Amino acid sequence: MSNNSIFIKKLRSSGLRPTKQRIKICKLLFDRKNTFHFTINYLNNILKNKHSEKISLATVYNTVNAFKKKGYLKEILISSDKSYYDTNISKHHHFYDENKRELIDLDDKDVGKINIKKVLPGKKINSIEVLVKVANNN
Amino acid sequence: MSNNSIFIKKLRSSGLRPTKQRIKICKLLFDRKNTFHFTINYLNNILKNKHSEKISLATVYNTVNAFKKKGYLKEILISSDKSYYDTNISKHHHFYDENKRELIDLDDKDVGKINIKKVLPGKKINSIEVLVKVANNN
DNA sequence: AGACAGTTTATAATGATTCTAAACTAGTGT
């Protein structure tokens, strides 16, 4: 597993000890080509179904919160009953499929430049997020 | 209180009995010029501080959920620890002030037209929401 | 190896929301 060393470096460089739990979660989250959108519950289920050593739910929460704090994950708020996390930490927009209850990344070219004309004195814009809710036709 | 009758009609017309609790909440929510953005907790505090008869928290939840279901309120998701409701039920976008933790409506003219170029086969767009997070300068 | 801070874990606590079921009430019919 030569790519473990990448995650070990990443974890060490941000002051997180490379424990086997964190490395396993790193591999699951970051060792893939495409963006991964997930809920804690979904992540926990995947981890349970891998028949390696069990990771406690508290650790899953701790790890996701730690990765979020370090900027390796973004939290995406969609519906009051689920919190999604996103391995794509760049500024980007989303489709939300209300039937599959799934997020899909949008390219900037799919959305076009958004130019906010209103200015609030003393305030600066930190982020602009577009959420496009889609559902099945008919 | 001549304007009570407006709310009584509104409630009756949507199959909700005009109880004194619902009328009081209607007046608080809808008898105002500007959009009102609130959390359940904030609404409940306002109701507690009016020294008329107490409304139980369960009723506040029931009423807000009923009004949301009838389309008199929209739920706005901003942060995982709070759910906001909005008396402005038209399609519109928001500023979110991360310091005051407050929503501000954006006019359509403040956000140009958003034209989503990507099409998902078999899916239709239900809504497009822009959230602009702002914070204090410096 | 030994020391120690950081981490994991089972379990408890928290807190927002929903549920329950008994008491209350608005609307309807007589």
Place this chain on the structure above:
DNA sequence: ACACTAGTTTAGAATCATTATAAACTGTCT
């Protein structure tokens, strides 16, 4: 006016996602 009924309110219990606790464990440094 009175009673009937379905809808509503309410206090308190239940639920469930998340966070806190504290004991056991482990990665890192010397």
